[in-house]
Amino acid sequence: MNQDQKKISLTNRSKVVSNKKMTLMERFYLPAIFKGMSITASHFFKREVTIQYPEVKRPFSDIYRGLHVLKLDDEGRERCTACGLCALACPAESITMIAAERKEDERNLYREEKYASMYEINMLRCIFCGDCESACPKEAIFLTNRTVPSEYERADFIYGKDVLVEKKDSRIDVSKRQTPEVLAFKQDKSKSHNN
Amino acid sequence: MDIQFILYKIILIVAILLLSLMVAMYSTLAERKVAGFFQDRLGPNRAGIFGLLQPVADGLKLFMKEEFMPANADKVLYIMGPSLTMLVALLSSAVIPWGGTLIIAGREFALQVADVNIGVLYVFAVVSIGVYGIMIGGWASNNKYALMGSVRAASQMISYELAMSMSIVTIVMTTGSLSLNEIVTQQQGMHWNVFTQPIGFVVFLICAFAETNRAPFDLPECDSELIGGYHTEYSSMKLGFYLFSEYINMFISSAMIASLYFGGYDFPFMHDMGLSHNMVTLMGTAALFLKITFFGFLFMWIRWTLPRFRYDQLMRFGWKGLMPWAIANMVLTGFFYMLFKK
Amino acid sequence: MLSLYVFFFLSAVTLVSAVMVLLSKKPIHSVLYLTLTFFTLAGHYIMLNAQFLAVVHIIVYAGAIMVLFLFTVMLLNLNIEGEFQKSTVMKFVAAIAGGMIFLVLIGTLKSFDVTTVGDPSMTQIGLVKNLGKTLYSQYLMPFELSSILFLSAMVGAVMLGKKDKN
Numbered sequence: 011m012n013q014d015q016k017k018i019s020l021t022n023r024s025k026v027v028s029n030k031k032m033t034l035m036e037r038f039y040l041p042a043i044f045k046g047m048s049i050t051a052s053h054f055f056k057r058e059v060t061i062q063y064p065e066v067k068r069p070f071s072d073i074y075r076g077l078h079v080l081k082l083d084d085e086g087r088e089r090c091t092a093c094g095l096c097a098l099a100c101p102a103e104s105i106t107m108i109a110a111e112r113k114e115d116e117r118n119l120y121r122e123e124k125y126a127s128m129y130e131i132n133m134l135r136c137i138f139c140g141d142c143e144s145a146c147p148k149e150a151i152f153l154t155n156r157t158v159p160s161e162y163e164r165a166d167f168i169y170g171k172d173v174l175v176e177k178k179d180s181r182i183d184v185s186k187r188q189t190p191e192v193l194a195f196k197q198d199k200s201k202s203h204n205n
Numbered sequence: 206m207d208i209q210f211i212l213y214k215i216i217l218i219v220a221i222l223l224l225s226l227m228v229a230m231y232s233t234l235a236e237r238k239v240a241g242f243f244q245d246r247l248g249p250n251r252a253g254i255f256g257l258l259q260p261v262a263d264g265l266k267l268f269m270k271e272e273f274m275p276a277n278a279d280k281v282l283y284i285m286g287p288s289l290t291m292l293v294a295l296l297s298s299a300v301i302p303w304g305g306t307l308i309i310a311g312r313e314f315a316l317q318v319a320d321v322n323i324g325v326l327y328v329f330a331v332v333s334i335g336v337y338g339i340m341i342g343g344w345a346s347n348n349k350y351a352l353m354g355s356v357r358a359a360s361q362m363i364s365y366e367l368a369m370s371m372s373i374v375t376i377v378m379t380t381g382s383l384s385l386n387e388i389v390t391q392q393q394g395m396h397w398n399v400f401t402q403p404i405g406f407v408v409f410l411i412c413a414f415a416e417t418n419r420a421p422f423d424l425p426e427c428d429s430e431l432i433g434g435y436h437t438e439y440s441s442m443k444l445g446f447y448l449f450s451e452y453i454n455m456f457i458s459s460a461m462i463a464s465l466y467f468g469g470y471d472f473p474f475m476h477d478m479g480l481s482h483n484m485v486t487l488m489g490t491a492a493l494f495l496k497i498t499f500f501g502f503l504f505m506w507i508r509w510t511l512p513r514f515r516y517d518q519l520m521r522f523g524w525k526g527l528m529p530w531a532i533a534n535m536v537l538t539g540f541f542y543m544l545f546k547k
Numbered sequence: 548m549l550s551l552y553v554f555f556f557l558s559a560v561t562l563v564s565a566v567m568v569l570l571s572k573k574p575i576h577s578v579l580y581l582t583l584t585f586f587t588l589a590g591h592y593i594m595l596n597a598q599f600l601a602v603v604h605i606i607v608y609a610g611a612i613m614v615l616f617l618f619t620v621m622l623l624n625l626n627i628e629g630e631f632q633k634s635t636v637m638k639f640v641a642a643i644a645g646g647m648i649f650l651v652l653i654g655t656l657k658s659f660d661v662t663t664v665g666d667p668s669m670t671q672i673g674l675v676k677n678l679g680k681t682l683y684s685q686y687l688m689p690f691e692l693s694s695i696l697f698l699s700a701m702v703g704a705v706m707l708g709k710k711d712k713n
Contacts, residue, residue: 040407043511050243050510060247282575323675326602333610337582340614344575344621352621359618363611383675 072186074155075138078131079182080175081150083121088175089150092126099145104135121148129174133158133167143187144196152184213314221298221318228497229452230260236452236505243509267445275438279345286342287439287446293338294450294457297331300324301460302386304470304490307483316490317386324385325373328461329366332416335454336362339418339425342447343435354434357516358425361415364523365422369412371531372405375538376465389469399466404534406466408527413462415523417454420508424516459500460493467496554594561587574620582613599675 035041061068070076083089092109110127112120119125142151161167176182234249234256241248249256274283304316321327336359343355376398380388392398399406415422426434436447463469470489480488514522564583571577585608592601633641682690 043507046510047506050506053245054239054242056245058242058247059245279573279575282579321598323598323602326599326606326675330602330605330610333606333614336610336614337617340617340621341579344617356618356621359614363614366610 070155072155075140075153077133077154077156077158078136078142078169078174079152079154079184080129080171081152081184082176082178082181085118085121086178087117087119087121088125089121089148090126090129091122091124091148091150092129093124093147095145095147096142096151099141100136101139101141102135102137104132104137105142106130106132126171129171131169131174133169134164147196149188152182152187154182154184209312214318217316218299218318221303222295225295225298225453225456228456229449230264232452232455232501233263233448234259235501236508239502239505240509243506264445267442270441272443273438273440275347277347278438279347282341282345284443286338286345286435287443287450288338289341290335290338290450291446291453293331293335294453297328297457298460300327300385301457301464302389302469303460303493305482305486307486315386316486320384320386323383325377325383325388325465328385329370329373333362333366335416338447338450339435342439343425346435346438348438350431350433351435351437354425354427354431354437357427357431358418358435361418361422361424361519361523364520365412365415365527368408368523368527368531369416371528371535372402372408372412373465375402375405375535378535378538378542385464389464389471392468393471395468395471395473397466397468397471402466402534402538404530405538406462408531408534409465410462411527413458414504414507415519417458417504418451419455419504421511421513422519423508423513424519427513429513455501455504456497459497459504462500463493463496469493550594554591557587557590557594561591574623575617578613578617578620581616582609585609585613596674597678599678 081089092107094107094109097103097105097107106128107126107130108128109124112123112125116125138153140153143153158167237259238248238256240246249259252258252262274280299318300321302315302317302320306313306315308314339358340355343351343353343358346352376388377383379398379401380391382388382391388398414420418425424434425431426436428434431437436444439447470486470493472489472492561584564580564587567580568577568584571580585604589601589604589609592598592604
């Protein structure tokens with residue numbers, strides 16, 4: 011059994027525990043205590059890893075999966091067509107939407123004839139897996155490196171379009187997530203969820 | 206018993222009490238800082254520079270907290286518990302010689318509140334009644350965890366007190382006096398007891414850890430199994446008293462270790478530097494506090510290094526580990542004493 | 548003059564707490580009152596200039612024995628409802644035994660000559676040095692005998708505490 015355990019060890023640092031009888035030196039405890047104290051003493055002089063949070067912030071990765079954004083296209087029209095693929099892909103079933111038909115005078119608001127009149131993500135259910143992002147055929151939903159702030163009420167965690175859609179004058183840059191590889195992956199039908 | 210003498214004693218008592226409280230206050234900060242450094246963290250650093258105002262903030266927080274008393278608690282004993290612990294913790298500083306003598310206006314004043322001829326025993330008596338605060342508080346809380354904590358405290362204290370007194374007996378044997386002042390005076394000139402009594406020192410040190418309920422002997426509070434032990438049901442400043450008295454005990458224990466084994470206010474080349482009498486005394490007090498600081502640090506160092514004992518290990522170690530060593534040390538000391546001194 | 552007031556205060560506290568040992572409803576309170584009694588007795592020793600005796604009294608009785616008492620009482624969780632009824636025979640025997648002790652006390656007090664006690668603050672016998680010298684010279688035999696008694700008690704306790712082989 012010990013042999014098997016050794017085989018599956020990933021770090022090669024695992025030790026086989028045994029209850030062998032202690033030698034006289036070990037039973038004195040003191041050498042072991044001094045050893046432990048020297049270890050802690052060495053840590054006493056090590057550099058502290060603390061980051062002084064409000065002043066110094068730990069940078070997020072460019073492809074960090076945080077708060078969602080519903081992108082607008084270059085002309086400021088919503089890209090989402092309420093196809094529902096994101097809601098389907100969502101393992102936590104946190105996305106829900108209502109589709110609506112675009113009116114003639116709304117051409118500057120929505121890119122295609124169909125749009126989401128209501129689009130909600132329950133942030134308490136969301137597990138930030140990013141499946142919605144990869145499922146979206148219209149490049150409309152992205153996860154960003156922003157975090158979901160804390161709230162006092164559960165209802166406040168259900169984010170609607172007012173929060174999710176990016177503002178026209180403060181666009182959110184997701185170009186880091188849209189590398190050619192990602193686009194190629196999305197176009198590759200053999201890797202699609204739907205076949 | 207003139208008025209000058211009484212005034213001096215009152216000043217000294219107040220000074221030592223304030224000093225104990227201040228030291229305990231900053232020990233809490235030191236503990237958190239030291240713990241931080243040992244774990245590659247910074248420790249509290251927001252309140253004041255280097256977190257120097259943190260103890261004040263902690264105290265304020267404790268005062269602001271809700272004063273809560275369990276419905277079925279024994280009301281009188283519940284309040285008595287922490288008060289007694291605090292009182293006893295402050296009592297033992299009376300017999301420790303904090304320095305030599307100061308000569309003010311031609312009169313000699315000793316930096317010791319009471320030079321009783323049973324100083325060591327007095328400390329023992331105070332330590333031995335220290336457990337009452339914990340036991341009463343734990344029982345009065347009417348909580349199973351608290352009761353467990355106080356029962357553990359009682360048996361632990363009694364067990365380790367024996368080995369502790371056994372290790373001190375050797376010092377009393379070589380010194381020939383129970384007075385702490387006498388013991389310190391005889392160690393002057395680097396004749397520190399730790400050189401002649403290494404085994405006794407180690408036994409005493411371990412017992413001091415056990416008596417102050419510090420890790421690895423913190424079984425009476427033991428957060429991870431007894432959710433705080435005897436002070437589980439305490440809140441606000443009553444809890445503060447319990448926590449605070451632990452640090453006072455730590456301070457007094459460090460002072461005792463320094464006085465009994467490390468020459469108290471003695472430091473090398475004390476009388477060879479050509480300083481005035483008062484200057485030497487003040488430097489001696491500084492040396493004593495340096496030693497106390499070191500032992501306080503040792504207390505923290507050990508706490509953040511060693512895991513807690515299991516209860517049966519604790520008892521076995523106390524009775525089967527320390528006791529034989531203490532007795533053997535006593536016999537050996539007697540043997541060598543007869544061999545060389547007579 | 549001051550010592551007289553202290554004496555009266557200590558005696559009053561001693562008597563009240565000793566009575567309270569019997570009167571208090573909770574066993575824990577009884578134990579704590581008994582501890583208080585020991586403390587005030589230690590105070591009396593100090594007034595008799597016997598500091599060593601006082602401190603040892605506190606260490607041994609208040610510090611060790613009463614802690615064990617408290618320990619046991621806490622674990623037993625005694626309360627009024629759980630108190631078992633004593634039989635009439637028990638009560639009878641207890642009354643006789645108590646009465647005997649009372650008689651002995653009265654007898655001792657009657658034969659006790661108050662004038663033999665000098666001024667306590669003048670005698671130095673209670674100080675640790677004198678006490679040690681007296682114990683190891685004049686009373687060496689009883690002292691060593693009592694230590695053997697304690698040793699045998701210790702051995703007996705260990706024997707009782709040892710696990711049964713079978």
